[in-house]
Amino acid sequence: MGENLASTDAGSPLAIGVDIGGTTIKAAIVGVGGDLLENFCEPSPRSVSALRDFVHSVLKRAKMPLQGIGIGCKGVIDTASSRVKSLPGDLQFLEGQLLSDVVEAGDLTVCAENDARTALIAEVLWGAARGRRNVVLLTLGTGVGGAALVDGVIIRGDGGAAGHLGQVTLDLRGGLCICGNYGCLETHFSSRAIESDYAAHLYRAAPAKLSLDSTGQTPNTEAIFRAAAAGDESARHVLDCAFEYLAAAIVSFLHIFDPEIFILGGNIAAAGPQLLTPIQDKVARRTKIVLGREVPIVFQKATGYGGVAGAAGLVFLKQRLLAI
Numbered sequence: 001m002g003e004n005l006a007s008t009d010a011g012s013p014l015a016i017g018v019d020i021g022g023t024t025i026k027a028a029i030v031g032v033g034g035d036l037l038e039n040f041c042e043p044s045p046r047s048v049s050a051l052r053d054f055v056h057s058v059l060k061r062a063k064m065p066l067q068g069i070g071i072g073c074k075g076v077i078d079t080a081s082s083r084v085k086s087l088p089g090d091l092q093f094l095e096g097q098l099l100s101d102v103v104e105a106g107d108l109t110v111c112a113e114n115d116a117r118t119a120l121i122a123e124v125l126w127g128a129a130r131g132r133r134n135v136v137l138l139t140l141g142t143g144v145g146g147a148a149l150v151d152g153v154i155i156r157g158d159g160g161a162a163g164h165l166g167q168v169t170l171d172l173r174g175g176l177c178i179c180g181n182y183g184c185l186e187t188h189f190s191s192r193a194i195e196s197d198y199a200a201h202l203y204r205a206a207p208a209k210l211s212l213d214s215t216g217q218t219p220n221t222e223a224i225f226r227a228a229a230a231g232d233e234s235a236r237h238v239l240d241c242a243f244e245y246l247a248a249a250i251v252s253f254l255h256i257f258d259p260e261i262f263i264l265g266g267n268i269a270a271a272g273p274q275l276l277t278p279i280q281d282k283v284a285r286r287t288k289i290v291l292g293r294e295v296p297i298v299f300q301k302a303t304g305y306g307g308v309a310g311a312a313g314l315v316f317l318k319q320r321l322l323a324i
C-alpha cells in the first residue's frame with residue numbers, strides 16, 4: 001500500500017502476512033505502514049507440510065527482526081487459539097488444526113483470523129476505510145467472503161462465524177452450496193459460479209468465443225471478463241446474470257448495515273470498471289429510499305494482497321503498534 005514511506009526505514013516494525021486462499025496462497029513481508037516489502041504467491045497447499053514449507057520459505061527471506069506472523073484463512077477461525085474450526089472444500093485438511101502449530105515458527109507470535117476480516121482490517125488500518133466506523137467488505141474470488149465493521153467493531157458473533165456474507169440466500173430454488181445451504185450468493189457470483197455457468201453454455205453449444213482447453217479445463221473468470229468485453233455473447237450473458245445477483249446482495253447488505261462505504265476485494269475485483277459500473281447503477285436505484293444517499297462502492301486498496309497486509313496487521317494490533 002506504500003503510503004507511509006517511513007515504515008520502510010531500517011528498524012521499523014515488520015511482520016509476515018499470509019493469506020491462504022482457495023486457489024493461491026500469498027504472503028508478504030509487511031511494514032507497520034502497510035507497505036508490502038516483498039511478495040510471494042504459489043498455488044494453494046494441499047497438505048499441512050506444504051503450508052509449513054511455504055511459510056518457512058518466506059521466513060528465510062525475512063532477515064530483519066519480525067514482530068510475528070499473521071495468517072488469514074478461509075472458514076471459521078478461533079482467533080484466541082488459531083484453530084481452524086470449519087473449512088469445507090479444498091482446504092479441509094486444515095480443519096481442526098492449530099495454525100500456530102502448523103507453521104512451527106518457534107517463539108514468533110502467530111495470529112490467525114478469517115481472510116475476509118484480515119482484508120477488512122487492512123482497509124481500516126491503511127486503505128479505503130481508514131478512520132471509518134461502519135464498513136462492509138466482500139471478497140470476490142473462488143468463493144465469496146465477507147466482513148463488517150459495525151460502530152467501530154469488527155463483528156465476530158457467538159461462534160466466530162458472523163459476516164459470512166457469501167452464504168446469504170438469493171435464490172430459494174438455487175443449487176446446493178459448499179456451505180450446505182441452497183442458492184447462496186456464492187453459487188451465483190464467484191469465480192467457480194461464473195466458470196461453471198460459462199461451461200454450461202459451452203456444453204449447450206451456445207454462441208461463444210472461448211472453448212475448453214486441451215485438458216477439458218473451462219476458461220477462467222479473467223478470460224470470461226475479457227471475452228465479454230470483446231463481444232462474446234455467452235460471456236456477456238453469464239456476467240450480466242452474475243452482476244444482477246451481486247447487486248441484489250449488496251442492496252441487502254446496505255440495508256442491513258448502513259455503512260459509510262462498501263468495499264469490493266478479492267481477485268475478481270481486478271476486473272475494475274467492468275464490474276463496478278453495472279453494480280453501481282443497479283444498487284443506487286434500489287437503495288435511495290431507505291438510505292437516502294448513495295453509499296460509495298469502492299475497491300480494496302491492494303487488490304489481491306489486501307488480505308496479506310491485513311494478516312500482518314493482526315500482529316501489529318496484537319503488539320499494540322496499531323489500533324482500530
Ligand SMILES: [Zn+2]
Pocket residue numbers: 166167168177178179180181182184186
Ligand atoms: Zn453457501
